[in-house]
Amino acid sequence: MSVVETLVEGAYALIVQVASWFMALGLLQKLFLIIAFPFVYSITWQFLFSLRKDRVPLVFYWIPWVGSSVTYGMQPYEFFSNCQKKYGDCFSFMLLGRVMTVYLGPKGHEFVFNAKLSDVSAEAAYSNLTTPCFGKGVIYDVPNWKLMEQKKFAKVALTTESFIQYVPIMREEILKYFSTDPVFQGKSGKANVLKTQPEITLFTASRSLMGRDLRNTLNSSYAQLFSDLDKGFTPLNFAFPHLPLPGYKKRDNAHAKITETYMELINKRRSDDGNHDKDLVDALMNNSTYKDGTKMTDQQVANLMVGVLMGGQHTSASTSAWFLLQLGERPDLQEELYQEIKKAIGDRELKWQDLEKMPLLNNIIRETLRMHHPLHSVFRQVIHDLPVPDTKWVVPAGHYVLASPGWSMTNEKYFPHAAHFEPHRWDKLAGSGGGFIKETSNLDTNEKSDSVDYGFGKISKGVSSPYLPFGGGRHRCIGEHFAYTQLGTLLVTFVQNFKWKSKVPDPDYSSMVVLPSQPAEIEWERRE
Numbered sequence: 001m002s003v004v005e006t007l008v009e010g011a012y013a014l015i016v017q018v019a020s021w022f023m024a025l026g027l028l029q030k031l032f033l034i035i036a037f038p039f040v041y042s043i044t045w046q047f048l049f050s051l052r053k054d055r056v057p058l059v060f061y062w063i064p065w066v067g068s069s070v071t072y073g074m075q076p077y078e079f080f081s082n083c084q085k086k087y088g089d090c091f092s093f094m095l096l097g098r099v100m101t102v103y104l105g106p107k108g109h110e111f112v113f114n115a116k117l118s119d120v121s122a123e124a125a126y127s128n129l130t131t132p133c134f135g136k137g138v139i140y141d142v143p144n145w146k147l148m149e150q151k152k153f154a155k156v157a158l159t160t161e162s163f164i165q166y167v168p169i170m171r172e173e174i175l176k177y178f179s180t181d182p183v184f185q186g187k188s189g190k191a192n193v194l195k196t197q198p199e200i201t202l203f204t205a206s207r208s209l210m211g212r213d214l215r216n217t218l219n220s221s222y223a224q225l226f227s228d229l230d231k232g233f234t235p236l237n238f239a240f241p242h243l244p245l246p247g248y249k250k251r252d253n254a255h256a257k258i259t260e261t262y263m264e265l266i267n268k269r270r271s272d273d274g275n276h277d278k279d280l281v282d283a284l285m286n287n288s289t290y291k292d293g294t295k296m297t298d299q300q301v302a303n304l305m306v307g308v309l310m311g312g313q314h315t316s317a318s319t320s321a322w323f324l325l326q327l328g329e330r331p332d333l334q335e336e337l338y339q340e341i342k343k344a345i346g347d348r349e350l351k352w353q354d355l356e357k358m359p360l361l362n363n364i365i366r367e368t369l370r371m372h373h374p375l376h377s378v379f380r381q382v383i384h385d386l387p388v389p390d391t392k393w394v395v396p397a398g399h400y401v402l403a404s405p406g407w408s409m410t411n412e413k414y415f416p417h418a419a420h421f422e423p424h425r426w427d428k429l430a431g432s433g434g435g436f437i438k439e440t441s442n443l444d445t446n447e448k449s450d451s452v453d454y455g456f457g458k459i460s461k462g463v464s465s466p467y468l469p470f471g472g473g474r475h476r477c478i479g480e481h482f483a484y485t486q487l488g489t490l491l492v493t494f495v496q497n498f499k500w501k502s503k504v505p506d507p508d509y510s511s512m513v514v515l516p517s518q519p520a521e522i523e524w525e526r527r528e
């Protein structure tokens with residue numbers, strides 16, 4: 001008999017013996033063993049894991065698979081801070097069966113955002129969530145080089161020239177909302193910013209990026225479709241991309257309908273006289289040919305539009321909800337901003353160029369992004385064993401790495417009086433006098449770092465600033481200037497029309513972005 005056969009026979013005999021022993025037990029004993037087994041297994045696994053010198057320390061947990069999901073999911077920053085006290089800036093925790101390695105602070109930003117393409121993958125971490133919502137062939141459903149090119153294609157609609165055109169259009173949308181939405185009728189009232197801000201964001205973004213022709217067909221059913229799509233964009237979708245539930249069906253239906261509308265729009269544009277807005281539709285129709293010569297199909301172009309719109313939707317809507325709530329507690333800042341606007345433009349219409357001349361306006365946005373960053377965690381899946389610099393630790397392939405600029409930005413070490421909303425903390429910042437942010441700098445970093453181009457324009461090479469609201473590296477946001485334009489236009493228009501009061505609610509971390517918890521209301525009063 002060969003060694004293998006002996007082993008197999010031995011194992012077989014052992015299994016039979018264990019099984020017969022198990023069968024002889026009473027029902028309660030059986031039940032106990034069945035329930036206890038995963039716990040014993042998990043604790044043994046954690047013990048063996050903790051013995052390995054080449055592993056990042058793992059946060060202990062009792063419930064197998066679930067791990068630290070609940071504590072992390074409810075209060076991520078508090079969870080990180082507590083872990084940091086025990087383990088330092090780098091530690092791992094269990095999240096629904098996945099091992100997540102967190103690296104806090106500027107070194108962690110460098111570790112995750114500037115990790116090599118061959119070591120980590122964003123698409124492996126995100127595509128369960130994004131692909132069903134955006135559709136196939138775009139963003140995280142393509143190899144990274146294609147994403148880099150798609151970002152370049154979309155950026156054509158995100159230039160200074162475009163913003164100059166967008167500001168009056170956005171303003172028109174906002175004023176229309178103020179004059180028609182039931183919430184803003186009369187001389188005073190209450191507005192739930194969790195309802196108004198997503199709507200205003202969707203209308204201003206759709207109208208500016210997708211053009212007048214689309215906005216004219218934007219009726220309540222379009223908003224409803226977007227809301228259906230949105231409901232499929234939750235943390236649950238990371239783990240369960242497809243379930244036979246009504247919500248998932250609605251999501252898929254909404255995606256099909258929205259992209260159908262976009263494709264009709266593309267076809268209409270093809271046959272018109274070229275006399276339309278220079279927007280995202282135009283930019284992608286003009287040039288969405290990859291460097292290998294293949295062209296994006298109309299369906300893919302439509303999907304990319306959904307992706308770009310969704311990328312900006314939650315982030316901008318939550319940011320504006322938060323600054324309205326924060327300013328509601330600060331009538332002094334509202335007045336100061338009102339004067340800044342008056343000084344900059346008097347009674348004339350707002351132009352994009354004016355936004356640059358309003359330091360307080362931009363510092364309010366900057367401070368809101370610091371205190372209320374929409375994304376508390378940024379992930380990558382490790383695809384090739386990844387050493388943690390200056391340690392003996394290696395994060396193995398299959399695990400995930402996590403960075404949290406939102407944690408640094410609300411941490412006393414980097415921002416004294418971090419819990420205090422103070423836009424003036426940015427006043428002395430080099431370059432903040434002009435208010436706006438230069439394309440190549442990771443804005444508020446004082447470091448003069450080199451730049452690098454991953455295919456969608458030059459960005460700052462270093463990402464070791466504690467202030468990193470738009471991320472860094474090859475996945476850096478392309479929507480920063482659009483967001484500042486949209487948010488600036490909104491806030492100016494708000495302050496020109498209203499004064500308001502509110503109480504800042506606690507953050508709710510349970511959805512895709514960090515939202516104010518209910519009731520998130522402002523009490524407004526129309527200005528004379």
Ligand code: HEM
Pocket residue numbers: 122147151308309311312313315316319369374375378379469470471472474475476477478479480482483
């Ligand atoms: C306040 C507003 C916004 C914030 C705070 C924000 C934040 C971010 C962050 C942190 C990332 C990096 C994600 C990662 O590394 O995994 C990112 C990427 C991105 N954002 Fe934004 N964003 C905002 C607005 C927008 C807008 C308005 C658009 C579109 C017009 C947009 C489009 C994108 C795109 C296309 C990416 C690239 C994704 C990738 O390469 O993997 N974002 N954003």
Ligand SMILES: *[C@@H]1O[C@H](CO)[C@@H](O)[C@H](O)[C@H]1NC(C)=O
Pocket residue numbers: 124125126128238239240241
């Ligand atoms: C994506 O979904 C698949 C199938 O449900 C699952 O095996 C995988 O772990 C998920 N990925 C992430 C990053 O959660």
Ligand SMILES: *[C@@H]1O[C@H](CO)[C@@H](O)[C@H](O)[C@H]1NC(C)=O
Pocket residue numbers: 217218219220221222261
């Ligand atoms: C809304 O617009 C869509 C096309 O974009 C159209 O099919 C639908 O009938 C419209 N609904 C209403 C209520 O006007």
Ligand SMILES: *[C@@H]1O[C@H](CO)[C@@H](O)[C@H](O)[C@H]1NC(C)=O
Pocket residue numbers: 156157278279282283286
């Ligand atoms: C698209 O191309 C046309 C014709 O060359 C040009 O007039 C237009 O400005 C371009 N649009 C964008 C967004 O660059």
Ligand SMILES: *[C@@H]1O[C@H](CO)[C@@H](O)[C@H](O)[C@H]1NC(C)=O
Pocket residue numbers: 152286287
């Ligand atoms: C599209 O853009 C790329 C660079 O961004 C350029 O090389 C190419 O010529 C453009 N194609 C057309 C048809 O404009």
